[in-house]
Structure formats: structure tokens, C-alpha cells
Amino acid sequence: MTDPSVNPDTSTPRRAIDVVNASLKRRYAKERRFRLLGATAVGLGLVFVLLLFADIVGKGYTAFQQTYYRLPVTLSADLVDPEGTRDPRTLARADYMTPIRQSLRQLFPEVKDRRERRQLNSIVSVGAPQLIAEAVIANPDLIGTTSDFWILADDDIDMLVKGYIDRNAPESDRRVDDRVIGWIDRLEDEGRVAKRFNTIFFTHGTSREPELAGIAGALMGSFYTLVLALALSFPIGVGAAIYLEEFAPRNRWTDLIEVNINNLAAVPSIVFGLLGLAVFIGFFGVPRSTPLVAALVLTLMTLPTIIISSRAALKSVPPSIREAALGVGASPLQTQFHHVLPLAMPGMLTGTILGMAQALGETAPLLMIGMIAFIVDVPGGFTDPATVLPVQIFLWADSPERGFVERTSAAIMVLLAFLFLMNLAAVLLRRRFERRW
Amino acid sequence: MNTMAEAIDKTTGAMSASELAGGIHSRATVGDFTVADPRMSCRDVDVWYGSKQAIKGVSLDIAQNEVLSMIGPSGCGKSTFLRCLNRMNDTIDGCRVTGSIRLDGQDIYDRSLDPVPLRARVGMVFQKPNPFPKSIYENVAYGPRIHGLTNNRTELDALVESSLRKAGLWEEVKDRLDQPGTGLSGGQQQRLCIARTIAVSPEVILMDEPCSALDPIATAIVEELIDELRANYSIAIVTHSMQQAARVSQRTAYFHLGDLIEVGETNDIFTNPRHKLTEDYITGRFG
Ligand SMILES: Nc1ncnc2c1ncn2[C@@H]1O[C@H](COP(=O)(O)OP(=O)(O)OP(=O)(O)O)[C@@H](O)[C@H]1O
Numbered sequence: 001m002t003d004p005s006v007n008p009d010t011s012t013p014r015r016a017i018d019v020v021n022a023s024l025k026r027r028y029a030k031e032r033r034f035r036l037l038g039a040t041a042v043g044l045g046l047v048f049v050l051l052l053f054a055d056i057v058g059k060g061y062t063a064f065q066q067t068y069y070r071l072p073v074t075l076s077a078d079l080v081d082p083e084g085t086r087d088p089r090t091l092a093r094a095d096y097m098t099p100i101r102q103s104l105r106q107l108f109p110e111v112k113d114r115r116e117r118r119q120l121n122s123i124v125s126v127g128a129p130q131l132i133a134e135a136v137i138a139n140p141d142l143i144g145t146t147s148d149f150w151i152l153a154d155d156d157i158d159m160l161v162k163g164y165i166d167r168n169a170p171e172s173d174r175r176v177d178d179r180v181i182g183w184i185d186r187l188e189d190e191g192r193v194a195k196r197f198n199t200i201f202f203t204h205g206t207s208r209e210p211e212l213a214g215i216a217g218a219l220m221g222s223f224y225t226l227v228l229a230l231a232l233s234f235p236i237g238v239g240a241a242i243y244l245e246e247f248a249p250r251n252r253w254t255d256l257i258e259v260n261i262n263n264l265a266a267v268p269s270i271v272f273g274l275l276g277l278a279v280f281i282g283f284f285g286v287p288r289s290t291p292l293v294a295a296l297v298l299t300l301m302t303l304p305t306i307i308i309s310s311r312a313a314l315k316s317v318p319p320s321i322r323e324a325a326l327g328v329g330a331s332p333l334q335t336q337f338h339h340v341l342p343l344a345m346p347g348m349l350t351g352t353i354l355g356m357a358q359a360l361g362e363t364a365p366l367l368m369i370g371m372i373a374f375i376v377d378v379p380g381g382f383t384d385p386a387t388v389l390p391v392q393i394f395l396w397a398d399s400p401e402r403g404f405v406e407r408t409s410a411a412i413m414v415l416l417a418f419l420f421l422m423n424l425a426a427v428l429l430r431r432r433f434e435r436r437w
Numbered sequence: 438m439n440t441m442a443e444a445i446d447k448t449t450g451a452m453s454a455s456e457l458a459g460g461i462h463s464r465a466t467v468g469d470f471t472v473a474d475p476r477m478s479c480r481d482v483d484v485w486y487g488s489k490q491a492i493k494g495v496s497l498d499i500a501q502n503e504v505l506s507m508i509g510p511s512g513c514g515k516s517t518f519l520r521c522l523n524r525m526n527d528t529i530d531g532c533r534v535t536g537s538i539r540l541d542g543q544d545i546y547d548r549s550l551d552p553v554p555l556r557a558r559v560g561m562v563f564q565k566p567n568p569f570p571k572s573i574y575e576n577v578a579y580g581p582r583i584h585g586l587t588n589n590r591t592e593l594d595a596l597v598e599s600s601l602r603k604a605g606l607w608e609e610v611k612d613r614l615d616q617p618g619t620g621l622s623g624g625q626q627q628r629l630c631i632a633r634t635i636a637v638s639p640e641v642i643l644m645d646e647p648c649s650a651l652d653p654i655a656t657a658i659v660e661e662l663i664d665e666l667r668a669n670y671s672i673a674i675v676t677h678s679m680q681q682a683a684r685v686s687q688r689t690a691y692f693h694l695g696d697l698i699e700v701g702e703t704n705d706i707f708t709n710p711r712h713k714l715t716e717d718y719i720t721g722r723f724g
């Protein structure tokens with residue numbers, strides 16, 4: 001160590017830089033550790049997301065295919081349209097099960113026993129006639145002819161064909177016995193069994209029969225609910241945020257409101273369901289199980305989120321912009337709408353989309369307001385009885401049939417796709433509004 | 438009542454620095470803060486930020502067709518005082534203004550007075566350049582548009598061009614009017630803000646260190662502009678450059694820790710300061 005008094009000019013700076021260099025190594029090591037930690041956290045997160053996706057897709061992808069038999073069905077005019085009017089209503093109500101059963105009997109002439117026959121009939125879904133009816137209504141010329149139809153298989157057979165039923169298990173433990181397996185194998189050998197794209201899943205509401213259960217009802221329910229919730233919560237939330245942040249006087253009342261909004265954001269969602277049940281359904285008489293009441297409840301639930309994030313977005317707009325606008329004589333409202341809002345919009349949109357994503361996945365409060373009801377019809381408006389995707393998933397996950405297991409996973413996939421689309425929309429909207437200048 | 442106060446104030450003004458009891462400790466304004474035909478007149482203005490007093494009983498007039506410069510050490514309250522003149526302090530939480538500030542005889546802090554048209558009449562160039570995050574054109578056109586000053590696009594275009602020209606920015610930006618105003622350099626941004634302010638043709642212009650980020654050439658342009666604007670408007674300018682104050686202003690006010698220490702003809706202030714603090718400041722012994 002040099003004595004500073006001997007040569008102060010050169011020694012002092014060198015010593016300082018030595019100290020800096022010595023600490024530099026430690027500082028960089030610290031930074032490396034921090035980066036490693038961050039990368040590990042992100043990596044772990046990704047692994048779990050991948051596991052989740054692998055599990056859901058692995059379980060659910062088979063639901064997008066459904067087993068059908070190709071059977072020659074004779075649609076005799078006596079049975080389908082005895083009066084020859086070709087009136088769609090008559091055609092819709094006609095008995096198409098009998099021709100299907102006749103076709104099966106012709107393919108398996110050796111089945112004579114009544115019990116066996118009933119068993120043979122049960123390999124076809126109870127919904128199969130409905131599909132033929134739709135085809136006949138679309139093309140009445142089919143009446144009186146024999147043609148190959150794709151007949152929907154029963155869910156147990158579907159599971160068998162998809163390999164979910166262990167053929168080596170003892171017969172009594174199986175949902176399908178050896179005789180039926182024999183028939184199906186024979187049909188497969190004849191090339192009459194095929195897995196086709198499962199359109200029913202996307203076009204039908206739910207059903208007690210897994211092979212007839214679809215996501216359309218819940219999807220439309222979620223859609224109507226979200227559209228209405230967005231239309232209500234975005235303007236109200238943003239308006240409230242602007243008022244509280246920019247116009248409201250700072251006093252005890254606004255402090256109280258602020259504290260309460262923050263508290264509301266932390267209230268368990270089921271409480272909002274109870275509130276909705278008591279106020280909207282009980283007091284205002286809004287019909288239960290409808291997207292309308294669901295949207296009202298979800299609006300209440302997401303408002304705190306939207307207000308808080310919108311206020312944060314407004315706070316982040318530099319005050320100099322407000323001063324600039326006020327300085328040239330813009331009114332406070334013009335200042336807000338011309339200058340502050342455009343800058344705060346990306347943040348507000350992010351908050352809103354987050355709130356909506358939360359609303360899309362919300363189940364608990366909706367159970368309280370009757371969204372759990374078993375509704376087969378696809379809703380056509382805001383006041384039709386409906387269910388929503390997460391509730392549908394909850395209901396299917398609760399069903400014992402093996403066919404609902406894959407449908408549960410498939411519904412989760414649809415829900416995730418919906419979420420993904422919403423996030424994509426958010427990103428695009430942000431980019432549209434975000435000006436980096 | 439007003440005349441009485443003025444009479445007393447005038448007596449104080451007549452005293453010389455040596456006559457003032459207490460010398461440096463006196464905070465009473467030295468010099469005559471009144472003018473014959475004031476555009477704006479402030480009396481006993483106090484400004485508090487919460488419990489901290491930033492301006493202490495300042496009385497000051499601004500005449501028509503004059504440039505008044507305000508000088509003083511950093512933090513003495515020049516910006517605060519300037520911002521009172523168009524009620525810009527309204528936007529600051531906890532900021533309280535008392536006393537009277539009149540524009541053409543009307544109290545601008547009157548409850549019935551709308552600050553929006555007031556700010557169109559009393560324009561302001563802020564200490565920190567604050568262009569809108571919009572295009573250069575939009576920055577200048579915004580004020581005239583909301584006030585409906587022009588009838589059509591050609592008039593607006595012409596107004597934007599003339600404003601930018603006066604601020605000495607036109608040649609630099611004429612090819613990129615649609616580019617963001619925030620993409621300009623600091624000095625260009627400040628000139629853009631000046632163009633934005635004069636585009637609404639205010640009657641009084643408040644400038645808070647408009648040239649602090651400008652090079653000598655741009656400074657000369659702005660000073661020329663100030664000189665030109667004086668023909669029609671009143672201008673109050675805060676500056677840290679004594680040379681600038683001497684060049685552009687007719688009267689100068691010296692602030693110190695919230696007090697208005699001395700005010701008078703610019704020439705007198707710089708050649709013959711009467712208060713010890715003023716003298717220390719302009720001779721560079723202080724601040
Ligand atoms: N928004 C505010 N809240 C609280 N105090 C403030 C605020 N703005 C200014 N002050 C205080 O008021 C006093 C005067 O500030 P002001 O900005 O008017 O000074 P200035 O003379 O313009 O200084 P400079 O020359 O550095 O711009 C300072 O002590 C400052 O700390």
C-alpha cells in the first residue's frame with residue numbers, strides 16, 4: 001500500500017479503481033445468480049404448463065373423434081312418410097330407429113334371442129335416429145331408398161373402439177361383454193366401423209348420453225355472458241376509475257370508497273354469487289340460469305379489478321401531459337379524453353382482459369345463480385337458460401361415464417382456446433392503442 | 438382602499454436600500470411593483486404547498502406590452518408564482534393560493550371564473566418541455582382546434598406553419614409534421630411547446646425558463662419572438678440567465694425564498710440594485 005502523502009496524485013485514483021474492480025466480481029456473480037434463479041423459475045413454470053397441456057390434450061384429443069357404423073338403412077315410405085306429404089315436421093317425428101334395427105338384424109341374422117336382440121340394438125346410440133332425421137329432412141329423396149348411413153355408436157362401444165376398455169379384464173368387470181365385442185370385431189372386419197370427426201361435440205348442447213353431449217350450449221352461454229359482462233364492466237369500471245382518479249375530491253369519503261374497492265377485489269367470488277342470488281334474482285326478479293344474471297354477477301366481481309388497474313394506468317400517465325393540455329385551454333374532460341385516456345388505454349385494456357379471463361373461468365358464483373341447471377338447448381340470447389364452460393366442465397367431470405372423461409378434457413381445451421383468443425385480442429388491441437412516442 | 442395600499446407601497450419603493458431598516462433581513466419588496474395600466478395585478482399572494490409556504494405576500498403588476506422577467510435562486514418560487522397566474526396550481530393537490538390576482542381587473546380566483554378560457558387567454562410554456570405524445574402537427578393544431586380558432590384545414594395548416602415559424606422550428610420539422618413530437622430533441626421540444634402556446638394567441642404568455650435547453654442560435658430566435666410578441670401581448674418570463682433578462686425584459690423581479698425582494702426597471706436592477714440580496718445575486722455572490 002502506497003502512502004497517500006508521498007504521492008497522492010497517482011495513488012488515490014488507482015486504489016479507488018482497485019476497490020471497484022474487486023467488488024465488480026462480486027457484483028457480477030450476484031447478477032449471474034439472480035439471472036439463473038429467474039431462468040429456473042421460468043423454466044419450472046414452463047415445465048408445469050407443458051405437463052398440464054400434455055395431460056389435458058392426452059386425455060381429451062380422442063373426444064374430437066366419434067365412432068360410427070356404416071350401415072345400409074332402408075327408409076321405407078310407409079314408416080317415414082306414410083302420407084307422402086314430405087312435411088318436415090312429419091319427417092322429424094318419424095320412427096328411424098326401426099330401420100336401423102332392421103339393418104342390424106340383416107347384418108346379424110343369427111341373433112334370435114330377445115335379450116340378445118336388445119343387446120344388439122343397444123350398440124347404436126339413442127341419438128342415431130336424430131341424425132338420420134336431419135339427413136332426410138335435408139334430402140327427402142332418400143325416402144324409399146336403401147343407402148349407407150353413418151350411424152352413431154353408443155358411448156360404451158366408442159370407448160371400446162378407442163381402446164379405453166381392457167378386453168383382458170374379466171367379463172363381469174367390463175361395460176361391454178364378450179358377445180358384443182365379437183359383433184363389433186365382425187363389423188370392424190367388414191370395414192363398417194370408423195372414427196369420424198365429432199361434429200356433435202361442437203353443435204349440440206349437453207346430454208345425459210356422452211356421445212350426444214356437446215359444448216355448443218356452454219360455449220354460447222359463456223359467449224353471451226362475457227359479451228354482456230364486458231359491455232357493462234368496461235364502461236362502468238373505466239368511468240369510475242377516471243372519476244375517482246381525476247375528478248373526485250380527496251376526502252374521507254373517497255378514501256373510504258378506495259379502501260372498499262380494494263377490499264372488494266379480495267372478496268371470495270362465491271359471495272358475489274350469493275349477492276346476485278339475493279339482489280338480482282330475489283329482489284329484481286332477473287330470470288335465473290341466464291347469461292343476463294351471470295353477466296351482472298360477473299360484472300360486480302370484475303369491477304374492482306378493472307377499476308384498480310384502470311386507476312393504476314391513469315396514475316402512470318405523466319402529469320406534464322395533463323398540464324400541457326390544460327395549459328392550452330382544454331377542459332378537464334377534454335384533457336382526459338384527448339390525452340390521458342389514449343395513454344392509459346393499454347393498461348386499462350390489460351386490466352379488463354384479465355378481469356374477463358377471470359370471469360370466463362369463474363364457476364363458484366355461477367353455481368349460486370342456477371347456471372348449474374341441466375340445460376340441453378343451445379341458448380339463443382341473453383335471457384335463455386344457459387350454462388357456461390367452466391360449469392359444464394365441472395358437471396362433466398362429475399359424471400361417472402367414461403365418455404365424459406375425454407369430453408371434460410376436450411371442454412377444457414376449448415376453454416383454454418377461448419382464453420388464448422381473448423389474450424390474443426388483448427395483445428392486438430394493446431398494440432393498436434400503444435404509441436411508443 | 439386600493440389607492441391607499443398603493444400609496445403606502447410607493448413610499449416603500451421610494452426608499453433606497455441604505456434607508457431600509459434591517460438591510461438584508463428585510464423582506465419587504467424594494468421598488469415599485471405597480472404599473473400605470475396593469476394587465477395583470479397580484480396583491481399579497483401567498484401560496485402554500487400543504488403547510489409549506491412557497492410564496493409569501495407577493496404583490497406584482499404586469500403591464501400591457503411589456504416583458505417582465507423573474508429571476509432568483511433555484512427553489513425560490515418563480516415557477517410557483519408563474520403558475521398562479523393561469524391557475525395551473527389548481528391541478529396540484531394541497532396547493533393553496535390566497536390574495537388577489539386580477540386579469541384586466543377581474544379576479545381570476547373568483548369562484549365564478551372558469552379557468553378553462555382563462556388558460557386560453559393566459560398561455561404557458563412549462564419549465565420542462567411537455568409535448569403531447571402526438572404528431573408535431575397535432576401538437577400545434579390541438580389548441581386552435583378545440584377553441585375553434587380556424588374554419589378549415591387550410592387556415593389551420595397556415596396557423597400551424599406560422600406558429601412553428603415564429604418558434605424557429607419550421608425549417609427543422611416541415612418535412613416531418615406527422616412524426617411524433619416526443620421524437621424531437623429537448624430544445625426542439627421546447628420550441629414546439631412555444632409554438633403550441635402561441636398558436637392559440639393568448640393575451641398574456643407565461644414562460645418558465647423557455648431557453649434553458651436551447652443553444653445560442655435557438656435562444657436568439659426565441660428572444661426575437663418574445664420581442665415581437667411584446668407588441669401585442671404581455672409576457673412574464675422566468676430565466677436563470679441574467680443576460681437574457683437584460684436583453685428581453687423591460688422590468689425585472691427578483692425572488693428570494695418565496696419573497697419578492699426587488700422589482701424595477703431592468704436597467705436599474707442590473708446597474709443599480711438597491712437590496713443587498715439582489716446585488717449579491719446579480720453580482721454572482723449568491724445562488
Ligand atoms: N408540487 C409541489 N409540492 C410541494 N412543494 C413544491 C411543489 N412544487 C414546488 N414546491 C416547492 O416550492 C418551492 C418553490 O418551487 P418552484 O418550483 O416555484 O421554484 P423555482 O423558483 O421555479 O425553482 P427553479 O429555478 O429551480 O425552477 C420549492 O421549495 C419547492 O420545493
Ligand SMILES: [Mg+2]
Nearest residue numbers: 515516564645
Ligand atoms: Mg422553476
